[in-house]
Amino acid sequence: MNKGVMAGVAAVAVVFFASSGKVTGEIRESHHDFSTAGWSGGEICIVCHTPHGANTTVADAPLWNHEVTNAAYTVYTSLSLDALPSQPSGDSKLCLSCHDGTVAVDSFGGNTGSWTAGFGNLGTDLTRHHPISFVYDDALAQTDGELYAPSSQSSGLGSTIDADLLRGGRMECTSCHDVHISRNSAGCAGCHFVGGVTTKTLSLWKSNDGSALCLTCHNK
Numbered sequence: 001m002n003k004g005v006m007a008g009v010a011a012v013a014v015v016f017f018a019s020s021g022k023v024t025g026e027i028r029e030s031h032h033d034f035s036t037a038g039w040s041g042g043e044i045c046i047v048c049h050t051p052h053g054a055n056t057t058v059a060d061a062p063l064w065n066h067e068v069t070n071a072a073y074t075v076y077t078s079l080s081l082d083a084l085p086s087q088p089s090g091d092s093k094l095c096l097s098c099h100d101g102t103v104a105v106d107s108f109g110g111n112t113g114s115w116t117a118g119f120g121n122l123g124t125d126l127t128r129h130h131p132i133s134f135v136y137d138d139a140l141a142q143t144d145g146e147l148y149a150p151s152s153q154s155s156g157l158g159s160t161i162d163a164d165l166l167r168g169g170r171m172e173c174t175s176c177h178d179v180h181i182s183r184n185s186a187g188c189a190g191c192h193f194v195g196g197v198t199t200k201t202l203s204l205w206k207s208n209d210g211s212a213l214c215l216t217c218h219n220k
Contacts, residue, residue, distance in 0.1 A: 027180045031203050039106040039113065047108050048094075060167070061094055067107040069097040071124045076131035082144045083134040083171075092132045095173040100124055136161075136171045136217070146219050155216055156206060165205065165216070176213060177203045 027033055027044050034040040034047050050065035058068055073096075075085040088096055098105050101121030106113030122129060141147040150161035150169075157164045165175040181203055206213055 030179070030181055032179045034105075037106070037115075039115065047105070050109065053110075058090065058093055060090055064094065065108050066094070066097055067103050067112070068093060069100055069103050071096070071100055071102045073100075074125045074127055075133075076127050076129065081131065083131060083136065083140055085131040085134045087133065088126075089133045089172075090170070091167050091172040091174040095177070095179075096122070130176070132172055132175075134171055135169055136166055137169055148217055148219050150217070153217075156212075161217055176205065178205050179203060 033044050035042055035044045040047055046065060048066050049063045051063060055064040055068060058064060073087055097103050099122050101116055101123055104113035104116050106115045136150055138149040138151050141149045150166060153161050155161045155164035167174060204213055
């Protein structure tokens, strides 16, 4: 593929997760850089994005090139949960299209792949994971009593929880995870810069040392 075209795809991919103004890392050397995988053709972005013939079945999925999961999920429930998680949608459905184990990671560009082993498959039972795909607003925070109001609470990334971490006012996988964080972009293994602050990656928006990421939203 033409390098100029791929640069454009990469730019769109970064804008997708940086539209709120956060400073993100880059896909090179990230956990999602598959350029050294034998099935990627040496490309970085094409596994997820394409400039032509994109999948438009999922909202807000820029130039999407990967097969999208059709799995039905058992969502998180708890007697203490005031939110109402739905079947995964938006960003979360895109993430699960590789991470639920029902779709091979190398199923992109209209081709059906076979590589699923060793990729942290979550399965379709999400009851043991943080709830996703639910509305997180000030009303929920007030009802819960142990959540910060997302419209006013700082995310630590330059703006509010709502502006920086939520997707259309909803908690999704990408509220915690940034798929475009380079492992070594801050000059230290496992670190990167967000808002001028060096943080550990693990594909998180910021370090969770001392539960810092958790405590961005949870008022404990």
